[in-house]
Amino acid sequence: MTGRALVVGGGLAGCAAALELARAGHPVRLLAAGPGATAMTGGSLDVAAASPGVPHLPWRDPLRGTALATDGRLGFLLSGASLHPYTRLHGAGGRDELVAAARDAVDRLRSWLAPSQLGVEGDLGTNRLLPTAQGTLRITDHALSGPAEADLTGSSRVLIAEAPGVEGWDARGCARTLIHEIEALGLGPLPVEVVALRRPLSRGAQTAARVAARLDGPDGDRILTEALHGIGTAGEVVLLPQVVGLRRTRERLRGLATGGRRVGEVIAFPPHALAGYRLQCALDAALAAAEVEVIRARAGQVRVDGERYRVDPAAGQSFPVQEADALVLATGRFVGGGLVAGPEGVREPLLGLPLSDPEGRRVDGIPAHRSVRKGYGNPQPLYSAGVMVDEELRPVAAPGRGLWAAGEWIGGFDPARERTGLGTALITGVAAGRRAAAHLDAGAP
Amino acid sequence: MSGATRARQAQVLLIGGGINGTGIARDLALRGVSVLLVERREIGSGTSWASSGMIHGGLRYLQQDPEVTHHSCLDSGAIQRIAPHLVFRIPFLMPIFADDPIGPELVEVGLEMYDAYQPLKNGRPHTRLTPAQALELEPALSDRLECAFTLDEWGVDAARLCVANALDATGHGARVLTHTEALAPLLSGTGEVVGATVRDTLTGERFDVHADLTLNAAGPWVPQVAEMMGESVIQRPGKGIHLVFERRVSNLAIYAKGVDGRDMFTFPHEQNSMAGTTDDDYYGDLDRIDTTEDEVAYVLQAMERSIPTIRHHRITHTIQGVRPTMYGFGSYEDELSRDYAIIDHGREGQAQGLFTITGGKLAAYRLMAEDAADQLCARLGNREPCRTAELPLPGGEEEADVGALATRHAIGLPAALRLAFRHGSRADEVLAGADPELRPAKLVCACEPVLDTELRHVARTEGLRKLSDCQLRVRLGVGACQGSGCGASAAGVLAEELGWDAERTIHELAELAALRWRAVAPVLEGAQVTAMEVHRSVHFGMIGMSGDLP
Numbered sequence: 001m002t003g004r005a006l007v008v009g010g011g012l013a014g015c016a017a018a019l020e021l022a023r024a025g026h027p028v029r030l031l032a033a034g035p036g037a038t039a040m041t042g043g044s045l046d047v048a049a050a051s052p053g054v055p056h057l058p059w060r061d062p063l064r065g066t067a068l069a070t071d072g073r074l075g076f077l078l079s080g081a082s083l084h085p086y087t088r089l090h091g092a093g094g095r096d097e098l099v100a101a102a103r104d105a106v107d108r109l110r111s112w113l114a115p116s117q118l119g120v121e122g123d124l125g126t127n128r129l130l131p132t133a134q135g136t137l138r139i140t141d142h143a144l145s146g147p148a149e150a151d152l153t154g155s156s157r158v159l160i161a162e163a164p165g166v167e168g169w170d171a172r173g174c175a176r177t178l179i180h181e182i183e184a185l186g187l188g189p190l191p192v193e194v195v196a197l198r199r200p201l202s203r204g205a206q207t208a209a210r211v212a213a214r215l216d217g218p219d220g221d222r223i224l225t226e227a228l229h230g231i232g233t234a235g236e237v238v239l240l241p242q243v244v245g246l247r248r249t250r251e252r253l254r255g256l257a258t259g260g261r262r263v264g265e266v267i268a269f270p271p272h273a274l275a276g277y278r279l280q281c282a283l284d285a286a287l288a289a290a291e292v293e294v295i296r297a298r299a300g301q302v303r304v305d306g307e308r309y310r311v312d313p314a315a316g317q318s319f320p321v322q323e324a325d326a327l328v329l330a331t332g333r334f335v336g337g338g339l340v341a342g343p344e345g346v347r348e349p350l351l352g353l354p355l356s357d358p359e360g361r362r363v364d365g366i367p368a369h370r371s372v373r374k375g376y377g378n379p380q381p382l383y384s385a386g387v388m389v390d391e392e393l394r395p396v397a398a399p400g401r402g403l404w405a406a407g408e409w410i411g412g413f414d415p416a417r418e419r420t421g422l423g424t425a426l427i428t429g430v431a432a433g434r435r436a437a438a439h440l441d442a443g444a445p
Numbered sequence: 446m447s448g449a450t451r452a453r454q455a456q457v458l459l460i461g462g463g464i465n466g467t468g469i470a471r472d473l474a475l476r477g478v479s480v481l482l483v484e485r486r487e488i489g490s491g492t493s494w495a496s497s498g499m500i501h502g503g504l505r506y507l508q509q510d511p512e513v514t515h516h517s518c519l520d521s522g523a524i525q526r527i528a529p530h531l532v533f534r535i536p537f538l539m540p541i542f543a544d545d546p547i548g549p550e551l552v553e554v555g556l557e558m559y560d561a562y563q564p565l566k567n568g569r570p571h572t573r574l575t576p577a578q579a580l581e582l583e584p585a586l587s588d589r590l591e592c593a594f595t596l597d598e599w600g601v602d603a604a605r606l607c608v609a610n611a612l613d614a615t616g617h618g619a620r621v622l623t624h625t626e627a628l629a630p631l632l633s634g635t636g637e638v639v640g641a642t643v644r645d646t647l648t649g650e651r652f653d654v655h656a657d658l659t660l661n662a663a664g665p666w667v668p669q670v671a672e673m674m675g676e677s678v679i680q681r682p683g684k685g686i687h688l689v690f691e692r693r694v695s696n697l698a699i700y701a702k703g704v705d706g707r708d709m710f711t712f713p714h715e716q717n718s719m720a721g722t723t724d725d726d727y728y729g730d731l732d733r734i735d736t737t738e739d740e741v742a743y744v745l746q747a748m749e750r751s752i753p754t755i756r757h758h759r760i761t762h763t764i765q766g767v768r769p770t771m772y773g774f775g776s777y778e779d780e781l782s783r784d785y786a787i788i789d790h791g792r793e794g795q796a797q798g799l800f801t802i803t804g805g806k807l808a809a810y811r812l813m814a815e816d817a818a819d820q821l822c823a824r825l826g827n828r829e830p831c832r833t834a835e836l837p838l839p840g841g842e843e844e845a846d847v848g849a850l851a852t853r854h855a856i857g858l859p860a861a862l863r864l865a866f867r868h869g870s871r872a873d874e875v876l877a878g879a880d881p882e883l884r885p886a887k888l889v890c891a892c893e894p895v896l897d898t899e900l901r902h903v904a905r906t907e908g909l910r911k912l913s914d915c916q917l918r919v920r921l922g923v924g925a926c927q928g929s930g931c932g933a934s935a936a937g938v939l940a941e942e943l944g945w946d947a948e949r950t951i952h953e954l955a956e957l958a959a960l961r962w963r964a965v966a967p968v969l970e971g972a973q974v975t976a977m978e979v980h981r982s983v984h985f986g987m988i989g990m991s992g993d994l995p
């Protein structure tokens with residue numbers, strides 16, 4: 001008889017672990033309190049995106065002056081005293097092993113998202129140049145459908161669509177900054193222009209989400225086709241805000257890519273972003289397809305009884321105590337709910353585990369404001385701390401042998417500054433799921 | 446005389462654009478005096494903005510300094526007349542506990558005395574409430590209370606009040622230069638102060654402003670500016686902080702007592718509630734005043750006695766400032782007089798032509814300005830009377846019709862209300878000024894309904910120069926999102942209005958984010974930790990990390 005597998009956390013890390021466990025043939029349950037950071041992401045899936053200004057993660061090739069691709073940057077991440085979860089996982093095998101693991105994990109993700117028509121474009125050896133809504137360029141390795149189609153690499157002209165009424169979208173401002181970025185990065189000549197759509201996408205002033213919902217309606221495809229009629233020719237990229245529906249984004253953008261033009265979306269951030277929401281929806285669909293049993297509720301406390309874990313409902317939640325022989329915790333940081341900043345200080349609510357930043361500074365039990373530094377651009381202990389894990393991704397100081405950590409819940413890195421957010425969630429999630437599966441296969445308990 | 450030179454000549458040079466500088470600029474301009482005001486940062490960004498924004502009568506000065514109470518009440522009435530749109534009634538509730546140092550009877554004697562001043566400022570007389578009545582009004586009050594009193598005060602958006610004064614001054618011919626710092630005195634052959642060398646801190650341009658008289662109205666920087674002019678003015682600088690809550694904690698302002706017996710309060714202020722304040726000697730860097738953990742603990746501990754659940758409320762950030770209190774020896778910081786002085790350095794020191802205004806309160810600014818302007822005018826031989834108590838401030842002419850505003854300009858009622866509060870009868874102008882293709886107005890921020898039209902208006906007509914100035918000018922980035930939702934949109938609007946290139950736009954955004962971080966970090970707790978996690982991801986994801994962020 002196979003043991004029971006349980007995952008807590010429904011972001012990319014938790015879903016990846018659950019889907020790997022399911023693939024290995026284990027019945028899995030997943031507890032998720034609600035959407036976390038994954039659902040807020042902007043459209044890039046960063047394994048190790050360029051992060052200018054972060055000292056230990058150079059983004060330009062020191063010799064050639066060009067932007068380093070991710071496989072190169074991973075080498076830097078593994079060297080030195082970094083406590084990034086990547087080093088825990090593949091420190092011994094070095095860069096090549098990490099690169100192989102990342103490739104493999106991205107392939108898994110592609111297979112999960114494909115039925116939802118959400119693509120993951122890119123690879124670790126080249127940079128994608130993704131314009132953001134503000135006109136800055138995000139240089140990264142992978143992108144999700146929508147922004148993926150807006151990769152400026154190899155394009156001959158950028159046309160930024162004016163979409164009056166779409167909240168948070170300023171085509172002229174985007175163009176101004178983009179021209180500057182292209183020049184500063186030496187990408188030119190690459191002309192940038194603002195174009196008017198043939199018909200409006202929104203009805204008056206509307207949020208991006210509302211416009212997207214409208215474009216998901218029966219007339220959506222026609223509205224888009226008409227709006228873009230005759231705009232852009234071969235080699236040109238047309239940029240839209242994140243409004244091209246909540247579903248079938250890739251299929252639609254491909255449909256719009258007529259005559260050699262491409263149509264894509266900018267990278268965007270809350271409250272004007274949809275990419276993360278699409279990702280979360282596609283992951284939820286994958287869980288359903290893999291017959292992962294999802295309990296939409298918040299876990300309270302994790303107890304261990306011999307080699308078996310018991311997960312209680314949080315106050316006010318009603319589900320039977322969950323028992324598990326293999327448990328993956330992927331509850332994220334503050335946005336996810338995996339860390340809590342309360343009057344007694346910062347804590348990890350499920351097990352009360354110690355939390356440390358990359359320099360080994362403890363932040364648990366200390367009021368949040370004591371774990372921040374004055375300068376905004378400085379490394380912030382509060383936002384780079386999480387649970388510490390060993391090479392097996394087992395939380396240090398956690399009881400039992402059947403427990404693994406994944407995603408942002410793991411400390412030692414700052415996803416915002418270092419730009420390795422979804423990549424870490426994916427790679428550690430896949431790894432944790434496989435380890436949990438192996439544990440069960442080995443006959444645990 | 447060339448145009449350029451004439452632009453740098455004035456009868457009076459004012460140094461400092463806080464409530465005193467702007468109030469005096471308006472007073473002088475209304476009397477036909479030519480005025481040039483330099484403010485090294487944004488209008489009101491010094492102590493004025495850090496104040497509780499209370500146009501109160503100064504109940505706490507009643508014992509030591511009834512003169513201050515009288516001034517304040519009188520001027521509170523005047524401010525309500527000239528800027529009715531900017532002023533709002535704040536009823537106070539004062540709970541009395543068994544272990545209070547002063548019992549209810551004695552408190553009531555004081556309140557009865559204060560009642561005598563209330564008519565000066567359209568205040569209602571105090572009332573005494575039973576515990577049940579008080580708890581009905583404010584259920585969050587500690588039920589340990591013995592009884593409670595109510596009394597009436599008034600609040601104002603202090604930054605906006607400064608801007609309104611500055612606008613009226615410019616409307617009457619004054620020149621107001623923000624981000625322009627007085628650097629050194631201009632001296633005549635006989636050693637008189639005849640103006641100052643100033644520097645535009647954004648362009649780096651330096652120039653001389655020639656003036657018959659120079660007034661140092663630099664608030665807590667008064668001693669620094671005086672020293673630069675070769676004079677000495679001593680203050681007893683008193684630092685004060687406020688905690689700003691994400692939303693209103695109570696309907697009424699609620700009194701609380703510090704462990705040392707000091708009075709403090711939690712009070713509704715615009716969208717938020719604020720709690721404060723402290724009063725401690727401060728001799729640190731005036732340009733980098735940070736709130737300390739002790740101050741936060743002190744305020745929260747006091748508040749907790751009146752509102753036991755206060756710690757459950759989300760604090761978004763703090764504001765802090767230093768009172769330009771007059772020097773006095775021996776007394777507790779708090780008991781030092783809030784009265785003011787106008788110093789004629791020609792008489793009391795060496796520097797002919799230089800004056801200083803120091804001390805005072807926001808609530809009494811108009812009277813102080815009148816006094817200062819009287820003295821300067823006497824020196825200039827100007828006999829025009831002061832008219833600041835009768836003439837309305839811009840927007841105070843008549844009441845705005847909020848419903849009509851909302852309908853006419855297709856904006857939501859909350860946004861219309863907010864504009865009517867900030868711009869009074871000129872709210873319509875703010876909305877009508879937008880180019881037709883920019884209508885209807887777009888929401889820039891959802892924490893508080895800031896419209897792009899208001900941003901465009903302040904950029905076009907109020908001389909706004911920086912994105913970070915919007916914190917005060919339109920209350921941008923001071924809500925829950927701390928600018929992560931609205932910073933970029935606002936930067937885009939201003940880039941268009943002010944012709945910023947991309948580099949400048951990004952710099953402005955980075956600066957706003959860094960400033961918000963400074964305001965948030967000392968009180969980072971609970972839900973705001975999560976909000977700032979989003980803030981960092983958005984910000985760093987958008988404009989990249991760069992090591993040289995301030």
Ligand SMILES: Cc1cc2nc3c(=O)[nH]c(=O)nc-3n(C[C@H](O)[C@H](O)[C@H](O)COP(=O)(O)OP(=O)(O)OC[C@H]3O[C@@H](n4cnc5c(N)ncnc54)[C@H](O)[C@@H]3O)c2cc1C
Nearest residue numbers: 010011013033034036037038046299332336407408421422
């Ligand atoms: C605004 C924003 C934009 C970002 N943009 C990008 C981007 O463009 N590209 C990129 O690569 N990265 C980006 N990141 C970083 C990235 O989102 C995260 O690193 C990543 O999503 C973390 O995934 P996770 O699964 O570990 O955590 P989360 O996605 O936060 O998931 C945590 C899950 O755990 C659940 N949970 C927590 N506690 C409990 C409990 N007690 N019981 C049950 N369930 C629980 C939550 O409900 C949630 O489902 C961004 C982050 C933010 C905040």
Ligand SMILES: Cc1cc2nc3c(=O)[nH]c(=O)nc-3n(C[C@H](O)[C@H](O)[C@H](O)COP(=O)(O)OP(=O)(O)OC[C@H]3O[C@@H](n4cnc5c(N)ncnc54)[C@H](O)[C@@H]3O)c2cc1C
Nearest residue numbers: 461463464465485491492493496497499627664685807808
């Ligand atoms: C915590 C706190 C709460 C308060 N609450 C209240 C209240 O509720 N009611 C009330 O009536 N009063 C209150 N006060 C007092 C009131 O805020 C001050 O008395 C008043 O704002 C002082 O105004 P000011 O114009 O003199 O100074 P400021 O507002 O500080 O203005 C001085 C200006 O000079 C500028 N400056 C400095 N150096 C130079 C230079 N070299 N060149 C050009 N410009 C320069 C500064 O940038 C500054 O903007 C409070 C004060 C504090 C600190």
